[in-house]
Amino acid sequence: MNEIAPTGKTQLITGGAGFIGSHLAQKLLDRGDHVLIVDDLSTGNRANLEAILGHPRLEFIDGGVEDDRLVAEVVGRADCVYHLAAAVGVALIAKQPIQTIERNVYPTQLILDRLGERARRGKLVPCFIASTSEVYGKNPKDTWCEEDDLVFGATTKPRWSYGVSKAIDEFLALAFHKERQLPVVVGRFFNVVGPRQTGAYGMVLPRFVAAALRGESLVVHDDGKQIRCFAHVDDVVHAVVSLVEKSGAHGRVYNIGSDSPISILDLAKRVIERVNPKVDIKYQSYADAYDESFEDIRRRVPDLTRIKETIGFVASKNLDDIIDSVAEEMRQSGQL
Numbered sequence: 001m002n003e004i005a006p007t008g009k010t011q012l013i014t015g016g017a018g019f020i021g022s023h024l025a026q027k028l029l030d031r032g033d034h035v036l037i038v039d040d041l042s043t044g045n046r047a048n049l050e051a052i053l054g055h056p057r058l059e060f061i062d063g064g065v066e067d068d069r070l071v072a073e074v075v076g077r078a079d080c081v082y083h084l085a086a087a088v089g090v091a092l093i094a095k096q097p098i099q100t101i102e103r104n105v106y107p108t109q110l111i112l113d114r115l116g117e118r119a120r121r122g123k124l125v126p127c128f129i130a131s132t133s134e135v136y137g138k139n140p141k142d143t144w145c146e147e148d149d150l151v152f153g154a155t156t157k158p159r160w161s162y163g164v165s166k167a168i169d170e171f172l173a174l175a176f177h178k179e180r181q182l183p184v185v186v187g188r189f190f191n192v193v194g195p196r197q198t199g200a201y202g203m204v205l206p207r208f209v210a211a212a213l214r215g216e217s218l219v220v221h222d223d224g225k226q227i228r229c230f231a232h233v234d235d236v237v238h239a240v241v242s243l244v245e246k247s248g249a250h251g252r253v254y255n256i257g258s259d260s261p262i263s264i265l266d267l268a269k270r271v272i273e274r275v276n277p278k279v280d281i282k283y284q285s286y287a288d289a290y291d292e293s294f295e296d297i298r299r300r301v302p303d304l305t306r307i308k309e310t311i312g313f314v315a316s317k318n319l320d321d322i323i324d325s326v327a328e329e330m331r332q333s334g335q336l
Helices: 017-030 069-079 088-093 097-120 161-179 203-213 231-245 264-275 305-311 319-333
Strands: 011-013 034-039 056-063 082-084 127-132 182-190 218-221 227-229 252-256 261-263 279-284
Touching: 011 017, 011 069, 017 034, 017 231, 034 069, 056 319, 069 097, 069 319, 082 097, 082 231, 097 127, 097 161, 127 161, 161 182, 182 231, 182 279, 203 264, 203 319, 218 264, 227 264, 231 252, 231 305, 261 264, 264 279, 264 319
Parallel strands: 011 034, 011 082, 034 056, 082 127, 127 182, 182 252, 218 279
Antiparallel strands: 227 261
16 A cells, blocks of 8 residues: 655644554554654553554654643644643542642643644644543533533542543633634543553453453452443544544534443443453452542443534444454453
8 A cells, every 4th residue: 555645744642652642643644644742651651652653754752741841842843732641540540649630730731831822923723632521520410411510529539630630621721712712622531442452540441351361350340330431442533633623623622432321240241241251250349449538420421412513423333343352452462
């Protein structure tokens, strides 16, 4: 196959060595863009970029986006910014709330400040700010839409520090759109899954698949009746790029994910059915998994009306496709 002609555009991805970031980088390279990745590898993994590290249109910088000089340099070169760098996973958040807050808020402010400076000089650079379904907190609605209230728990519960810090990111992004006309899009991710995702930070589906492949019991927290929706990373990345490149989407917040709910217990059963019928399920309390202060969200289902109306979003992969793709990649890579 012939090489796609370069577009000449430079796409900056912070956190580009992470799970979602590495898939985004591959997509942008495949269509002919130049890709500039900044990642300090604190939760990202250089192995995620193994297939593209030698690409002539990829530049990788091992550094953190809390470095104001580095941010000024890379944002100054970018034609588009995808800010994905953040603290990730409920396990990390529960153990390191200080890092969660610092890594989520300050770098976003730095990036938006630099983009705001470019906007004042007449250069409007599109930007995607990655947020999370965690911002809805404990909102009791069965299905969450972007205009719903954010309902957080007590400050004595560290898990809410993640949602609150990402909500601040959203306020900042929308303020820059209002005051500086910055073409920014905020995306709230709902359980994005797929190949190259690790269960190290509490992500449930890769944790289940890895255990099944090892012939171990699948550990379900609490009663397993928590409701979640799972979207394949390819569908999510396609949605992210489509939103950033649609001018009518700028200045708005979008739920991004699947709206097909399943309980965590049924997810475990589905993984067992498709990956290894010989393993069983064991239950673990939140206190044993995290600590006594941990508080969970029982139901997390997005309303996808806005993203469907804006870009015609339709998921191409169902849950069985996702489980199969994760298991196949783990078998091939030995990531167990």
